[in-house]
Amino acid sequence: MIDSIWRERRALVWINATIGGRTRRLKFAALSHAEAAWRRSKIGDSPRFTSTTGAGAKLGSDKSGTVPDFCARAKTRAIFDDSARAAFAALYPETPGPLRHNLETHPLLTLDALADLGEALGPASVEFNPAALPIGIAPEDIPANGLTIGETIRNIAENHSWAVLKNIEAIPEYRTLLMDLLGELAATVEPRTGEMLTPQGFIFISSPRAITPFHFDPEHNILLNIWGDKVMHVWPAGDERFAPAAEHERYHSGGHRNLPWNEAFQGQQLSVPLGPGDAVHMPVMAPHYVEVADAPALSLSITWRSAWSYSEAEAHAANRWLRRWGINAPMPPRWPGQARVRSLLWRVVRRLGA
Numbered sequence: 001m002i003d004s005i006w007r008e009r010r011a012l013v014w015i016n017a018t019i020g021g022r023t024r025r026l027k028f029a030a031l032s033h034a035e036a037a038w039r040r041s042k043i044g045d046s047p048r049f050t051s052t053t054g055a056g057a058k059l060g061s062d063k064s065g066t067v068p069d070f071c072a073r074a075k076t077r078a079i080f081d082d083s084a085r086a087a088f089a090a091l092y093p094e095t096p097g098p099l100r101h102n103l104e105t106h107p108l109l110t111l112d113a114l115a116d117l118g119e120a121l122g123p124a125s126v127e128f129n130p131a132a133l134p135i136g137i138a139p140e141d142i143p144a145n146g147l148t149i150g151e152t153i154r155n156i157a158e159n160h161s162w163a164v165l166k167n168i169e170a171i172p173e174y175r176t177l178l179m180d181l182l183g184e185l186a187a188t189v190e191p192r193t194g195e196m197l198t199p200q201g202f203i204f205i206s207s208p209r210a211i212t213p214f215h216f217d218p219e220h221n222i223l224l225n226i227w228g229d230k231v232m233h234v235w236p237a238g239d240e241r242f243a244p245a246a247e248h249e250r251y252h253s254g255g256h257r258n259l260p261w262n263e264a265f266q267g268q269q270l271s272v273p274l275g276p277g278d279a280v281h282m283p284v285m286a287p288h289y290v291e292v293a294d295a296p297a298l299s300l301s302i303t304w305r306s307a308w309s310y311s312e313a314e315a316h317a318a319n320r321w322l323r324r325w326g327i328n329a330p331m332p333p334r335w336p337g338q339a340r341v342r343s344l345l346w347r348v349v350r351r352l353g354a
Helices: 033-040 066-074 081-093 113-120 147-152 172-183 187-191 245-251 309-322 342-354
Strands: 004-010 011-018 022-029 095-100 124-132 160-168 196-207 210-216 220-228 230-234 270-274 278-282 288-292 298-304
Touching: 022 245, 081 095, 081 187, 081 278, 095 270, 113 160, 113 196, 124 147, 147 160, 172 196, 172 298, 187 309, 230 278, 245 309, 270 278, 309 342
Parallel strands: none
Antiparallel strands: 004 011, 011 022, 095 278, 124 160, 160 196, 196 298, 210 288, 220 278, 220 298, 230 270, 230 288
16 A cells, blocks of 8 residues: 655655555656656657658758748748637637638648658557548448558548558658647646646548547547548537546556447537638547538648646546446546546556555
8 A cells, every 4th residue: 555655856756655555755757757758759750651652752861952942931831820829728728619820831731741641650650440430430440441551542532541640750851840739839738737748749641521539539639631521520528428537547557548328428529610720629538429511621730739638547547446446536637627636546556456
């Protein structure tokens, strides 16, 4: 059992715990493991990406004018202008809602460039499947589309598919794009939720009438629609009517993002239409699904974590552990509330392997 916990200089946490009849003194960083790992990471060590088709040149080469020249031109105007940043400030971090952006096109976002990217990222960073899925579906029930990721993306208009490219920041050119976009938002984000941790990018390529099933995600997120039309349907984050505590605990203990669906949920969501130049802010763990209109669509999701989002995730995992001992802890509070004790408890449990 845990006998006492105290903090030293805000950087270290000391814990006295009795294990097997012996008292042990354990030392923990005040940061979560995920935060600390991110701050130690060297994303710049990632391999360079070569596109042989989309941008018409080797994107990793300083002699390739295509992407650098485009980025230089793009920096002459903000992707999120003053009115978009004001709208974001009114929403962040707990309210979903529409925004506007000026990312109308980009050499890294052509279908050929994205097909090359998907082939470069590898199986762990891509998902692709048929477009015609139900709103609610278990991950093990999602069929394959019988194609490669390159075939899926290059022929997305005809092959009735859906694809996502994950963690695009592993490729330096895409990381630059992501960090430039997030940099425009930092002045709003950091005074509220602190440092923007673990920046990640996701690109969604969808055939007409595609459905992204009902799910939630652990990141702070802005989805920028580049071309095509779709509707984002989003429900309130932290509302157990739509995502019960057990679903949060399952996910934060290693489960899949998809959520059970009930037709009774319809009519209780915010539905945000997205055309080219539209974006939507998505709070942490807000349940949602996406439906594409009658033409293909492409969207870029820019995400980050905060110390609060990591703490909330750890508290949910701690709740699941506590239930094993007959303790039914409440849902962690939404921002700006904190669940520091349960967050710290989970770090202790993980450290001890309990």
